[in-house]
Amino acid sequence: MRAMERIGILVGVFAFTMAVIYWAWTASTVIGVEWVGVIGLILAGLLGFMIAWYLWMTRRKLDQDPSDDPLGDIDEIQGDYGFFSPHSWQPLFLGASAAVCFLGLAVGWWLFIIGAFFAIPALVGWTFEYWKGPNAL
Template sequence: MERISWLFGGFAALMAVIYGLWTDPTEPVGVTGLTLGALLGFMIAGYLNLTRRKLEGVPPEDDPLGEISDIAGDYGFFSPHSWWPFWLALTSAIIFLGLAVGWWLVALGAFFVIPALIGWVFEYWKGPHAL
């Protein structure tokens, strides 16, 4: 993945230079977009390079001779039957539909997305201040 990001960044940088020389200088949008694409590719490649250097050896999931028990452990808690993600997705869809239809629908969706988000975040909250 790291090499693909380096290649994408280099290709976009080369195309930005060619596009800048080939087109009218009063049209800066293409050069700006290609430059930002090149910077994005280089940023992803740099991050992956730094992360790869921090890891020592081969991770268990990349070892061709690895066993399933090598990576066994706790992956966290996943709610088995929560309805809050459904309501949050529904209200988010209303908000995005409102961007195309009208701002009044965005306001209606924002009114309903706040309780859905609070309900999902505090679903398993226990104690004296539980909702």
């Protein structure tokens, strides 16, 4: 986890350095400073520092992470990564309706509405897929 912290800090420092260089470069032109790029690089730097801060806070609360042990094996990082539904069709329907929605942004709002019409039941079906009993959908 320490290596990931350092990568976050490196991304933050790099983005802030590039923001200063980009600001100086665009300030020397006739048009003036191009603020969208400068603000985007500053936000990227803040994102890198935010990731490093989160990993640092997480590392402080936990025991030593197996990835920090130079003599550790890869199988020490095994564990439960979450529950994934093995036979669910809902993600396919949700992905297809999201594709129709995004296509609707380019083609027309009528297609977006059709995609949203199919996306809402797919999202509800995926969310409540494992509800059992009298209150099931």
